[in-house]
Amino acid sequence: MVGHIVTFVQHLQAHARQLPRLGRAGSAFLLALLLVMVGTGQALAQAPEGTANANPTLTTMLGITMGVLGVGLLTAVLISFVVWATGTRNPLIPTDEEMEHSFRRYFWFSVDHKVIGIQYFWTSLFFFFIGGLMALLVRWELAQPGLTFTPDQYNQFFTMHATIMIFLFIIPMLVGAFGNYAVPLMVGTFDMAFPKLNALSYWLVPPGALIIMAGFLAESGTAKAGWTSYPPVALQGGAGQMLWLLGVFVLGWSSIVGGMNFLVTIMNMRTKGVHYFRLPLFVWAIATTAVLAVLGTPSLAAAVTLQFMNIAFGFPFFDAAKGGNPLMWQHVFWFYSHPAVYIMILPAFGIVSEIIPVFSRKPLFGYRALVYATAGIGVLSFLVWAHHMFASAMFPWLRIPFMLTTMLIAVPTGIKIFNWLGTLAFGKIRLETPMLFSLALVSMFVIGGISGVFLGSVPVDLHLHDTYFVVAHIHYVLFGGSAFAIFGGIYYWFPKMFGRMLNESLGKIHFWLSFIGFNVAFLPMHAVGALGMPRRYADYDIAFTELNLTISIGAFLLGFAQLILIYNMLRAFQVGKVAPANPWNARTLEWLTTSPPPHYNFEEPLTVDHDPYDYGRRISSPEALPVPGD
Amino acid sequence: MAKQSNHEAHVGHVTSPTTYLIAAGALFVLTALTVGAAFVDLGPLNDLVALLIAGTKAAIIIVVFMHGRYTSGITRLAMVAGLIWLALLILGVMDDYLTRDWLMTPS
Numbered sequence: 001m002v003g004h005i006v007t008f009v010q011h012l013q014a015h016a017r018q019l020p021r022l023g024r025a026g027s028a029f030l031l032a033l034l035l036v037m038v039g040t041g042q043a044l045a046q047a048p049e050g051t052a053n054a055n056p057t058l059t060t061m062l063g064i065t066m067g068v069l070g071v072g073l074l075t076a077v078l079i080s081f082v083v084w085a086t087g088t089r090n091p092l093i094p095t096d097e098e099m100e101h102s103f104r105r106y107f108w109f110s111v112d113h114k115v116i117g118i119q120y121f122w123t124s125l126f127f128f129f130i131g132g133l134m135a136l137l138v139r140w141e142l143a144q145p146g147l148t149f150t151p152d153q154y155n156q157f158f159t160m161h162a163t164i165m166i167f168l169f170i171i172p173m174l175v176g177a178f179g180n181y182a183v184p185l186m187v188g189t190f191d192m193a194f195p196k197l198n199a200l201s202y203w204l205v206p207p208g209a210l211i212i213m214a215g216f217l218a219e220s221g222t223a224k225a226g227w228t229s230y231p232p233v234a235l236q237g238g239a240g241q242m243l244w245l246l247g248v249f250v251l252g253w254s255s256i257v258g259g260m261n262f263l264v265t266i267m268n269m270r271t272k273g274v275h276y277f278r279l280p281l282f283v284w285a286i287a288t289t290a291v292l293a294v295l296g297t298p299s300l301a302a303a304v305t306l307q308f309m310n311i312a313f314g315f316p317f318f319d320a321a322k323g324g325n326p327l328m329w330q331h332v333f334w335f336y337s338h339p340a341v342y343i344m345i346l347p348a349f350g351i352v353s354e355i356i357p358v359f360s361r362k363p364l365f366g367y368r369a370l371v372y373a374t375a376g377i378g379v380l381s382f383l384v385w386a387h388h389m390f391a392s393a394m395f396p397w398l399r400i401p402f403m404l405t406t407m408l409i410a411v412p413t414g415i416k417i418f419n420w421l422g423t424l425a426f427g428k429i430r431l432e433t434p435m436l437f438s439l440a441l442v443s444m445f446v447i448g449g450i451s452g453v454f455l456g457s458v459p460v461d462l463h464l465h466d467t468y469f470v471v472a473h474i475h476y477v478l479f480g481g482s483a484f485a486i487f488g489g490i491y492y493w494f495p496k497m498f499g500r501m502l503n504e505s506l507g508k509i510h511f512w513l514s515f516i517g518f519n520v521a522f523l524p525m526h527a528v529g530a531l532g533m534p535r536r537y538a539d540y541d542i543a544f545t546e547l548n549l550t551i552s553i554g555a556f557l558l559g560f561a562q563l564i565l566i567y568n569m570l571r572a573f574q575v576g577k578v579a580p581a582n583p584w585n586a587r588t589l590e591w592l593t594t595s596p597p598p599h600y601n602f603e604e605p606l607t608v609d610h611d612p613y614d615y616g617r618r619i620s621s622p623e624a625l626p627v628p629g630d
Numbered sequence: 631m632a633k634q635s636n637h638e639a640h641v642g643h644v645t646s647p648t649t650y651l652i653a654a655g656a657l658f659v660l661t662a663l664t665v666g667a668a669f670v671d672l673g674p675l676n677d678l679v680a681l682l683i684a685g686t687k688a689a690i691i692i693v694v695f696m697h698g699r700y701t702s703g704i705t706r707l708a709m710v711a712g713l714i715w716l717a718l719l720i721l722g723v724m725d726d727y728l729t730r731d732w733l734m735t736p737s
């Protein structure tokens with residue numbers, strides 16, 4: 001019996017092979033598209049605001065169409081990916097060799113980790129500006145008491161701001177762009193372990209983004225329950241919330257695929273001489289991040305799937321009225337999302353650990369301590385999630401162990417700070433833009449880390465939870481930490497990635513305006529928060545007027561400063577100095593090849609005989625020597 | 631002998647379509663069983679039966695489709711890590727869920 005089925009399947013396969021190739025891929029594509037369209041349309045039509053959908057307006061129709069298009073694009077990506085990955089040659093799609101020097105390679109599946117890194121780079125940068133726009137709308141509303149937008153619109157702005165910044169800017173920029181570009185170079189190899197999966201992980205991002213964004217056109221608007229999507233509020237969202245869940249699922253998928261790829265690359269692809277304790281700290285950070293992504297993201301996927309089924313099909317999971325448990329969402333969500341905050345900061349720490357030794361001309365202080373601290377943070381980050389739930393109806397006794405683990409995680413974090421300071425001490429410090437941003441991270445993250453310890457202690461958190469103090473905390477760690485490191489990384493690696501130097505003076509202006517704008521915007525938030533201004537409301541008590549106006553002014557300054565970065569990059573392509581192979585006199589392997597590197601990175605396989613940070617020591621090769629002109 | 635198993639670990643085992651089809655068939659049967667079991671009230675055994683069936687399905691997927699049976703060393707470690715992490719999550723949630731009414735004020 002089974003034998004018959006096997007022969008039948010083989011027969012089908014043989015038959016399919018004889019069909020014109022495009023036809024086979026094409027028909028499978030159409031069929032899948034059809035199925036997905038029917039499915040999504042069905043699910044969206046059942047959204048709770050069914051009355052609105054019974055008489056759909058033009059925007060609702062547009063929203064649904066766009067959502068379906070997003071899902072369709074996802075299907076197209078998946079199917080084209082399978083067709084392409086199985087080696088079927090589609091005459092419409094040029095190969096990597098045919099596109100070697102063509103701009104078109106940035107717009108299609110490429111297996112080159114450098115192309116994929118650059119695809120991630122521009123995509124995340126684009127979303128940084130969309131997310132920034134949302135932030136400015138939030139600050140516009142809060143600049144004065146009273147309402148400019150409706151509370152409903154306001155809810156959409158802050159929800160989309162955080163969603164975009166976290167899932168479409170910080171994570172894809174740090175891990176997708178820098179991780180992809182730098183890790184294979186830093187371990188001295190020619191590409192990632194699974195180049196095709198690498199392409200898949202990138203190509204899942206645009207459909208995910210499109211699906212989330214489609215909410216803007218839905219009549220009831222986008223998701224509006226915050227990026228944390230707590231029930232019961234989240235369950236009241238309609239199409240927008242469902243699109244959000246779907247989009248986040250797709251982005252999470254991209255994370256998992258990428259994470260596996262990094263782990264295998266780092267374990268198996270190191271060139272001769274690069275043993276584990278010769279890996280640059282950035283590579284260690286990406287490895288740890290990958291572990292977090294692989295172990296944590298499935299929990300997010302489960303959470304959003306359950307919530308989707310709850311909203312779309314009326315399952316009771318998080319719905320108290322039907323016997324569900326709303327707090328369960330918080331557990332499953334934070335089990336991923338606390339590790340996710342470390343996904344957002346560890347690579348940033350990695351970048352800073354690269355930059356500081358180069359611009360201090362000293363070996364990294366306590367390399368091994370930094371490695372162990374990174375791994376320690378990785379493990380501990382799975383044991384602290386309930387510190388987001390201290391003020392919930394969770395069993396109170398549990399607050400104590402979670403308070404302890406939360407305090408504990410500040411220890412490896414502190415170790416890192418001391419290591420950077422130790423590296424700086426007595427160094428020959430050069431204050432170029434990458435270094436300025438790195439120093440900004442070290443100082444600003446200390447503020448954010450310490451406010452984290454405040455929040456980690458239960459009695460204090462019961463007062464501060466869901467106030468602007470938490471908003472101050474997350475921006476000191478995520479903007480002062482992750483985003484500043486991203487800017488540092490851009491100034492540091494841009495010459496390698498694009499072969500042009502960025503302008504130093506513009507860089508310094510960008511830095512100072514950002515640094516000042518950042519502090520004007522976020523420092524006062526500690527005060528308004530401690531005074532009791534809650535987060536996520538469109539209006540506030542007039543007592544907070546002056547401080548909020550100050551915050552908004554800082555925010556607009558910060559937003560404006562980012563235009564300088566864009567101008568600097570565009571200018572570099574026109575008139576920027578051509579970058580040498582090693583403009584900063586750095587020792588890690590990515591600088592041993594041309595800027596930008598050739599297709600397979602290195603002319604010949606490398607054998608490495610030095611540590612990544614042995615600056616100022618008179619050994620092996622000329623690159624180890626001090627900066628020229630010293 | 632040792633040499634051969636080493637060879638297998640590196641090249642990877644090729645599972646025959648027959649095995650896949652049997653495994654897939656088993657999954658469908660177990661799914662039908664889940665649905666069937668939902669209509670029979672076994673009292674306190676309801677959850678146990680559902681979990682047993684689900685566990686069996688997961689095991690089939692891990693062993694056959696994820697090649698859990700043929701990989702060695704670090705890959706298996708990664709698979710077990712996933713389970714440990716899941717256990718951690720469930721433990722933490724249950725700590726909350728099962729104890730939530732200990733401190734209920736008398737109403």
Ligand code: HEM
Nearest residue numbers: 341344345387388410449452453455456465466474477478
């Ligand atoms: C020293 C280490 C840290 C400690 C002790 C800490 C502690 C906390 C605590 C207790 C909360 C919950 C506050 C509340 O909602 O009442 C919180 C919120 C948050 N933390 Fe941290 N944190 C630390 C580092 C970080 C880092 C490195 C990041 C990200 C890069 C981060 C991102 C966040 C975010 C995004 C939230 C708010 C989540 C929400 O929207 O509700 N934290 N932190």
Ligand SMILES: [Cu+2]
Nearest residue numbers: 338341387388
């Ligand atoms: Cu946390």
